[in-house]
Amino acid sequence: MQIVVDLNRCQGYAQCAFLAPQVFELHGEEALMFTPAVPDDQRERVHRAAAACPVQAIVVGERAGPGVR
Amino acid sequence: MSGERYDGRIVVVGASLAGLRAAETLRDEGFAGSLTLVGEEPHLPYDRPPLSKQVLLGRVSAQDVGLPSRRDVDARWKLGVRARGIDPVAKQVLLDDGERLPFDRLLIATGTRARAWPDPAEAALDGVLTLRTRDDADRLAERLDAGPRRVLVIGAGFTGSEIASACRERGLEVTVAERGPAPLVGALGGTLGAFAARLQRAHGVDLRCGVTVTALNGGNGRLTGAEFSDGSRIEADVAVVALGAVRNTEWLAGSGLAAGPRGVACDAGCRAFDMYGIVTDDVFVAGDVARFPHPLFEYQMLSLEHWGNAVAQAEVAAHNMVSPGPRRRPHLTVPAFWSSQFGLNIKSVGVPTFSDQVVIAQGSLREGRLIAVYGYRGRVTAAVSVNRAKWLEHYQHLIETAAPFPPGPGAADLLDTGPPVSSDVPDPQHLSHGPTVALTGHLPDRRLTLVRQGD
Numbered sequence: 001m002q003i004v005v006d007l008n009r010c011q012g013y014a015q016c017a018f019l020a021p022q023v024f025e026l027h028g029e030e031a032l033m034f035t036p037a038v039p040d041d042q043r044e045r046v047h048r049a050a051a052a053c054p055v056q057a058i059v060v061g062e063r064a065g066p067g068v069r
Numbered sequence: 070m071s072g073e074r075y076d077g078r079i080v081v082v083g084a085s086l087a088g089l090r091a092a093e094t095l096r097d098e099g100f101a102g103s104l105t106l107v108g109e110e111p112h113l114p115y116d117r118p119p120l121s122k123q124v125l126l127g128r129v130s131a132q133d134v135g136l137p138s139r140r141d142v143d144a145r146w147k148l149g150v151r152a153r154g155i156d157p158v159a160k161q162v163l164l165d166d167g168e169r170l171p172f173d174r175l176l177i178a179t180g181t182r183a184r185a186w187p188d189p190a191e192a193a194l195d196g197v198l199t200l201r202t203r204d205d206a207d208r209l210a211e212r213l214d215a216g217p218r219r220v221l222v223i224g225a226g227f228t229g230s231e232i233a234s235a236c237r238e239r240g241l242e243v244t245v246a247e248r249g250p251a252p253l254v255g256a257l258g259g260t261l262g263a264f265a266a267r268l269q270r271a272h273g274v275d276l277r278c279g280v281t282v283t284a285l286n287g288g289n290g291r292l293t294g295a296e297f298s299d300g301s302r303i304e305a306d307v308a309v310v311a312l313g314a315v316r317n318t319e320w321l322a323g324s325g326l327a328a329g330p331r332g333v334a335c336d337a338g339c340r341a342f343d344m345y346g347i348v349t350d351d352v353f354v355a356g357d358v359a360r361f362p363h364p365l366f367e368y369q370m371l372s373l374e375h376w377g378n379a380v381a382q383a384e385v386a387a388h389n390m391v392s393p394g395p396r397r398r399p400h401l402t403v404p405a406f407w408s409s410q411f412g413l414n415i416k417s418v419g420v421p422t423f424s425d426q427v428v429i430a431q432g433s434l435r436e437g438r439l440i441a442v443y444g445y446r447g448r449v450t451a452a453v454s455v456n457r458a459k460w461l462e463h464y465q466h467l468i469e470t471a472a473p474f475p476p477g478p479g480a481a482d483l484l485d486t487g488p489p490v491s492s493d494v495p496d497p498q499h500l501s502h503g504p505t506v507a508l509t510g511h512l513p514d515r516r517l518t519l520v521r522q523g524d
Binding site for chain 1: 119461
């Protein structure tokens with residue numbers, strides 16, 4: 001699983017940092033730092049965090065990059 | 070509706086954020102033809118903002134910053150290959166490996182690259198780096214891991230400031246050399262520039278403003294230190310050249326397009342102009358390399374080096390590539406960007422450099438939580454928040470409605486914030502290394518002298 005956060009949208013509500021603290025962390029008061037490559041054991045938590053984000057800033061993909069052929 | 074726009078061959082040159090989002094949008098909108106993406110870097114699209122933050126802090130590996138796949142784009146990817154030109158008559162993209170890619174419609178999303186240090190011999194010293202790509206970040210993170218005695222950052226724009234922040238957070242000594250009067254001044258003007266200077270010094274940065282680096286010194290091929298225009302010198306094991314970005318337009322020389330050092334000019338619907346100012350209907354532009362008119366800023370041609378602009382403009386370009394005239398959309402998004410450095414979250418909406426005055430509308434510089442509002446000729450054109458992102462939306466509305474400047478009271482904590490002062494932004498007529506937003510209106514490229522330096 002791979003994620004990116006639209007940090008223009010993010011307003012530092014920190015719901016993600018409560019729901020998946022190993023992936024999302026506030027750096028200082030409101031700067032969000034996230035781990036783009038989500039460890040397998042965090043997938044469920046990240047899905048919940050993405051759903052809970054008040055500004056829907058978290059984009060989740062099942063893998064990095066589009067299919068290459 | 071005619072089906073032909075949903076078929077045929079689309080080539081996207083540039084396989085980063087804008088190229089990927091355009092490809093996804095093309096398929097979302099029903100494009101069923103052949104799609105080819107060309108990327109100079111050997112990697113699938115990845116996210117650049119973490120490179121100067123999480124990656125330099127050692128929290129995320131540079132290999133792990135890939136952008137998520139939102140949908141299958143069913144494309145042919147030509148990665149690790151550079152486009153060298155366009156044959157506008159035959160409608161082909163020429164690649165460095167000799168292949169010619171025929172297209173019916175073309176999207177140019179070649180972005181920017183880091184400006185190289187002007188002295189090739191000094192630039193080749195071991196320890197002299199830039200930061201733009203995944204591979205750059207990998208190399209720099211490795212150097213920081215090795216515990217250099219001192220890092221020199223040349224240029225205090227956003228990238229340089231974020232690098233300095235990461236160094237200090239890792240406990241590394243860092244010197245920042247900025248030729249302007251303060252960090253970030255090219256993007257945010259004098260008031261927040263002075264704030265950023267105090268912030269950097271409070272975090273232990275050896276910040277030197279109003280100086281240039283006159284020489285990088287080496288011994289046995291390795292960087293040993295640097296000399297400054299004020300006669301001082303330092304010892305350093307690592308130097309990061311953060312002198313802004315250069316738009317990747319050289320490959321379009323001879324294409325007949327309006328492409329130059331300020332970008333590729335296009336209309337509000339992302340259609341490229343040719344060198345005579347005639348709009349094309351089969352060549353589109355998006356992302357950092359685009360230069361487009363914005364009605365909120367007096368139709369100035371803007372070039373934005375912003376993540377959000379790459380996304381929004383790519384989506385508009387892709388939509389217009391498959392839509393007939395009346396269904397096309399303009400790219401009207403209010404420019405926005407963010408930076409995190411020295412524990413602060415800095416966010417901007419509008420164009421701070423399109424201003425003559427600035428006022429602290431909420432919060433204060435002293436407490437490090439504030440909104441600075443910028444105005445131009447009596448209307449609001451930009452707002453920047455420091456650790457107060459939730460307040461920004463209100464000011465975005467003021468920008469979108471061309472509300473009067475200075476903004477009226479209304480905020481609960483509006484205290485004695487002082488009168489508006491000169492925003493002290495650089496003259497947009499000069500090409501500058503720091504702004505990340507370039508106002509390029511009323512300046513035909515042909516009047517510029519382009520000095521090509523070694524890459």
